[in-house]
Each structure stands twice: as C-alpha cells, then as structure tokens.
Amino acid sequence: VLKRAPSVRTNSSLIKDKLVKEFPKIPDLGILPRRLNADEIIRKPRTNLLKHKYPQYVFTMLAAGILDQDSTIFRTIDAGRTLLHSPRIALVVVGNGPMKAEFQNRTEILGISKQVIFETDTTLLEDYMLSADLFICTDTTAIGDEYVIQAAAAGLPIVMAKTPMREELFVDGESCLFNDADDTIGFTQKLNTILNTNAFRLQFGTNAKLVVKERLQTDPNLYRIAYRDSIEVIFGKSERPDSEIERE
Numbered sequence: 001v002l003k004r005a006p007s008v009r010t011n012s013s014l015i016k017d018k019l020v021k022e023f024p025k026i027p028d029l030g031i032l033p034r035r036l037n038a039d040e041i042i043r044k045p046r047t048n049l050l051k052h053k054y055p056q057y058v059f060t061m062l063a064a065g066i067l068d069q070d071s072t073i074f075r076t077i078d079a080g081r082t083l084l085h086s087p088r089i090a091l092v093v094v095g096n097g098p099m100k101a102e103f104q105n106r107t108e109i110l111g112i113s114k115q116v117i118f119e120t121d122t123t124l125l126e127d128y129m130l131s132a133d134l135f136i137c138t139d140t141t142a143i144g145d146e147y148v149i150q151a152a153a154a155g156l157p158i159v160m161a162k163t164p165m166r167e168e169l170f171v172d173g174e175s176c177l178f179n180d181a182d183d184t185i186g187f188t189q190k191l192n193t194i195l196n197t198n199a200f201r202l203q204f205g206t207n208a209k210l211v212v213k214e215r216l217q218t219d220p221n222l223y224r225i226a227y228r229d230s231i232e233v234i235f236g237k238s239e240r241p242d243s244e245i246e247r248e
Contacts (some may be wrong), residue, residue, distance in 0.1 A: 002026065007234035012173060015026055015164065027103050028234055037076050038153035041126050046155070049124075049131040050092065054117065057090040057193060062132035062156070064137060064147045067097030072139040072161075072181070077106055077116060079138065079187035084115040087171055098119040129154040134194055137161060152176075153212045156206035159190045169215055173244070175207035230238060 002008060002019070007028040014030055023029075050060050053060040061083075063076045073093055082093050093103070093116065100118060107113040111129075119128065120129050125147075129135065135151035137144050137160040145165050151158050160166060161181035177190040194200050 009230060012090050016059045030230055030233070032230055037070060038149055039217065041129065041150055042209070042212060044126070044130055044154075046185060047127060047131045049127050051131060054092075055114075056087070058088045059090070059134075060132045060230075061089070061091045061136055061191070062094070062151075063091065063138075064094040064122070065144065067093075067095050067100045067103060070141075071095075071097065071099055071103075073099075073103050074106060074138055075104065075138040075182075075184055075187070077110070077112075078184050079136070080191060081110050081112060081189060082208060083191055084112040087175045089195075090115050090117060092117045092119055092128060092132065093124055094119045094125050096122070110221055126150065126154070129156060132156060134159065134191070136170070136187070136191065138187060139179065143187050149216070152208035155209040155241040157201045158208060159187060159194060169211050170208065174203075175211050176204055 002023050003025070005026060007030075008019065008026050009030055009032045019026065019029055040086055045191060052056075054060070060175075061080060063073060065071050066071060073095075076093070081090050084091055100120075104113070104116075104118060107116040111201045129151050132165065133156075133157040135148070135158045137148050137151075137158065140161050144161075145163060148158060148160055148166060152175075158170075158176045159179060160170075160176060162178050166176075167178070169185075170176040170178070177193065179186045194204070210218070212237055
C-alpha cells in the first residue's frame with residue numbers, strides 16, 4: 001500500500017525517516033501535529049503542596065502510573081533505593097491498582113518504606129507535578145508519554161525511559177535525561193546527577209517546558225486547523241474558512 005500511496009502521514013520523525021529510506025518515491029510524506037491537554041498546567045505557577053504536606057523532606061521525586069501487573073514502579077523504587085536511604089529525600093508514587101500492596105511490601109524489604117509515599121488520588125497529579133523536584137518515568141507506555149508531557153509542562157526535570165515519541169520531542173542532556181527502559185543502574189546514576197546538580201534541574205525543567213510550548217499544539221482549534229492542513233495538502237489548499245472548521 002505504501003508504495004502506491006501519494007500521501008502518507010506519521011506521528012513521529014523517527015518513523016518518517018524510516019519511510020524515507022524504505023519508500024523514497026512517496027511524493028508527499030509528513031508528520032501530523034500532536035495535541036495534548038497541557039494548556040492549563042503550563043499557565044499554573046509552581047506550588048508548595050508537597051512541601052506543606054510532607055515538610056520532613058527537602059527533595060521529592062515523583063512517579064505516576066497504574067499499579068498493575070505491567071507496572072514498572074518496582075524499577076522506579078529500585079532505581080531510587082540508594083537516594084531514599086537519606087531521610088530528607090522522598091519518592092511520591094501517584095496511582096492505584098492491584099499491585100500496590102506488593103510495591104509497598106517491596107519498600108519494606110528495601111528498608112525505605114518511610115521514604116516512599118503512595119498517593120491514590122490521581123486528580124491531584126497536576127498539583128503534585130507543580131510542587132515536586134523531579135519526575136521519573138521508567139515505563140514506555142502511552143500513558144507514560146502523557147505523564148511525561150504533563151511533567152514537562154509543569155517545568156519538572158525528567159529522567160525517563162526512551163520511547164520514539166519522547167526521543168522525537170526531547171534531547172538527552174538538554175531537556176531531559178534518557179535511559180534504557182530496563183537499565184535500573186542507569187536510572188540510579190541519572191537520578192543522582194540531577195539531585196546533585198542544581199544547574200541541571202533548572203536547565204532541564206526550563207527546556208522541557210519550552211518543548212511543550214513550541215513543539216506541541218495545545219489549543220484545540222489550532223490543532224484541528226493544523227491537522228486539516230496537513231491532510232489536505234494532497235488535495236490542494238482548502239478554501240473553507242477556519243471558522244467552518246472550528247464549528248465541526
């Protein structure tokens with residue numbers, strides 16, 4: 001089908017580059033705009049929610065996810081283990097699921113149960129992001145991608161597992177620190193790097209927020225217009241006014 005297609009769209013430049021190599025005769029090959037609901041969190045100021053809620057900690061790492069059989073929170077816990085032996089550092093895990101008790105038991109075994117806090121109210125995730133010091137994402141799921149975008153919009157420095165979408169948006173060592181998904185030691189080393197280097201925390205947080213502002217369509221009307229324009233390239237320029245598109 002691709003060999004005969006006059007126009008092809010993908011949501012990743014990595015996939016686009018592969019298509020260019022494998023199907024060099026496609027006349028029109030482009031990347032679709034992305035939209036994620038990050039407008040509200042971008043506009044919100046930083047808060048002290050976690051500092052007020054847990055004043056005993058001076059540095060708070062944040063993670064989020066569904067605590068089920070596929071969850072990689074166990075790796076997050078293991079990666080932060082050495083840091084969490086400090087009584088002034090905490091890991092807040094936002095999420096719930098059938099594996100929660102097992103993860104809590106893991107923290108007991110590792111001797112860090114007082115430093116790992118499980119918060120089940122996911123409606124407060126944005127507020128936690130706006131008050132944490134670092135976000136860590138060890139999974140490679142679509143929901144993980146969404147959490148990463150939210151954390152970036154909140155201006156958090158992020159240590160995260162690589163995925164095509166994340167590598168498309170962020171630059172390792174500039175707007176985040178990437179790590180192989182199954183490399184626990186690597187996650188530990190990168191957490192230490194951000195914890196011990198204030199300049200990196202400021203740089204990564206600022207640059208991650210710029211990525212969301214400059215690379216992602218967050219306005220729903222602009223997103224629909226950009227999506228329409230990308231698709232309609234093959235048919236020629238649309239003559240319909242944007243107001244008509246917005247009504248659709």
